[in-house]
Amino acid sequence: MEGRAAALGAGTVLNALATGTGAAFGLDVETRATVDLDPGTDAVEGTIAEDPDGDTALIERCVALATERWGDGEGGTVRTDSDVPLAAGLKSSSAAANATVLATCDALGLTVGDAGDPAAPDSAASDPETGGTAVDVTRLDACRLGVRAAREAGVTVTGAFDDAAASMLGGVCLTDNGEDRLRARDPVDWDVLVWTPPERAYSADADVERCAAVAPMADLVDDLAADGRYTEAMTVNGLAFSAALGFDTDPAVEAMPRASGVSLSGTGPSVVAVADAADPDADLDALAEPWGDRPGTLRRTTTRNDGAYTGDSP
Numbered sequence: 168m169e170g171r172a173a174a175l176g177a178g179t180v181l182n183a184l185a186t187g188t189g190a191a192f193g194l195d196v197e198t199r200a201t202v203d204l205d206p207g208t209d210a211v212e213g214t215i216a217e218d219p220d221g222d223t224a225l226i227e228r229c230v231a232l233a234t235e236r237w238g239d240g241e242g243g244t245v246r247t248d249s250d251v252p253l254a255a256g257l258k259s260s261s262a263a264a265n266a267t268v269l270a271t272c273d274a275l276g277l278t279v280g281d282a283g284d285p286a287a288p289d290s291a292a293s294d295p296e297t298g299g300t301a302v303d304v305t306r307l308d309a310c311r312l313g314v315r316a317a318r319e320a321g322v323t324v325t326g327a328f329d330d331a332a333a334s335m336l337g338g339v340c341l342t343d344n345g346e347d348r349l350r351a352r353d354p355v356d357w358d359v360l361v362w363t364p365p366e367r368a369y370s371a372d373a374d375v376e377r378c379a380a381v382a383p384m385a386d387l388v389d390d391l392a393a394d395g396r397y398t399e400a401m402t403v404n405g406l407a408f409s410a411a412l413g414f415d416t417d418p419a420v421e422a423m424p425r426a427s428g429v430s431l432s433g434t435g436p437s438v439v440a441v442a443d444a445a446d447p448d449a450d451l452d453a454l455a456e457p458w459g460d461r462p463g464t465l466r467r468t469t470t471r472n473d474g475a476y477t478g479d480s481p
């Protein structure tokens with residue numbers, strides 16, 4: 168019983184650590200999971216290809232919760248391999264959890280889709296009565312199970328349903344992380360430049376009190392995002408949370424004349440700049456020059472609106 172799936176990394180519009188409301192958008196970087204279920208055991212053993220000594224508790228918990236919910240409590244093995252760097256602010260834990268839950272569904276022979284989720288991308292074709300496709304598991308349910316696993320594994324502060332929804336569904340997802348509720352989802356088509364400094368920052372270690380202090384700015388970012396002004400929202404978010412978490416704001420200042428929006432992603436350290444095709448001033452090639460002089464890596468990518476999938480391709 169082998170199953171495979173992949174889920175997206177994501178960038179931040181609004182960090183939820185101040186108010187519990189967050190927003191993130193799917194990036195064209197993937198984490199893939201392969202799950203092999205064994206009905207003869209309930210033990211799960213995980214491996215992270217890029218980090219053989221990495222903590223596998225999250226992905227092991229994802230398999231256990233998924234077989235408990237949709238299978239017969241089978242154990243087995245799970246392996247992730249990823250283009251999303253760990254602890255870099257690009258939502259590696261959300262991508263790993265989503266890919267693992269979906270790969271477990273795939274191994275159980277379940278169909279996964281968006282039936283019955285009005286906010287999800289293909290819900291219009293979801294009703295069997297009207298000729299749509301019936302599914303066994305919705306992607307949002309799978310996403311919520313991964314968030315539960317992340318809370319139980321202690322790798323998140325709020326549950327990070329914003330990151331998980333963007334990783335699972337693609338597009339910009341605005342969420343209430345207290346209730347694991349998707350408030351809004353919007354497709355976006357941006358070019359993206361990501362600068363990842365050499366250091367790493369685990370979300371679970373972030374200074375939550377400092378983040379709470381910038382709650383009035385988070386409310387402003389929420390208002391901008393709710394109006395669909397995502398690029399301005401992310402720039403305000405980046406300035407506020409860089410200040411709260413002690414990150415340099417110079418990369419953002421360098422980006423502002425050359426990007427439609429720029430933000431510290433998650434709890435850092437990556438900084439993500441986006442270029443909207445309709446913005447005549449955005450020029451990520453020009454931004455790559457000053458950012459390229461900084462230590463660390465530069466990555467060019469785009470947004471994705473399709474999200475996570477089972478099997479080997481979307």
Ligand SMILES: Nc1ncnc2c1ncn2[C@@H]1O[C@H](COP(=O)(O)OP(=O)(O)OP(=O)(O)O)[C@@H](O)[C@H]1O
Nearest residue numbers: 222247253254255256257258259260263322369370
């Ligand atoms: N590719 C992966 N495969 C398996 N587990 C992972 C993977 N990435 C992250 N994890 C799990 O999630 C934990 C937290 O990782 P990390 O801090 O990177 O997640 P994050 O909160 O999404 O942060 P960031 O947004 O900075 O990437 C890791 O210790 C590990 O247990």
Ligand SMILES: O=C(O)C1=C[C@@H](O)[C@@H](O)[C@H](O)C1
Nearest residue numbers: 183189323324325326327433
């Ligand atoms: O652990 C968490 O709850 C979070 C971590 C960061 O990625 C944030 O960007 C996100 O909004 C919430």
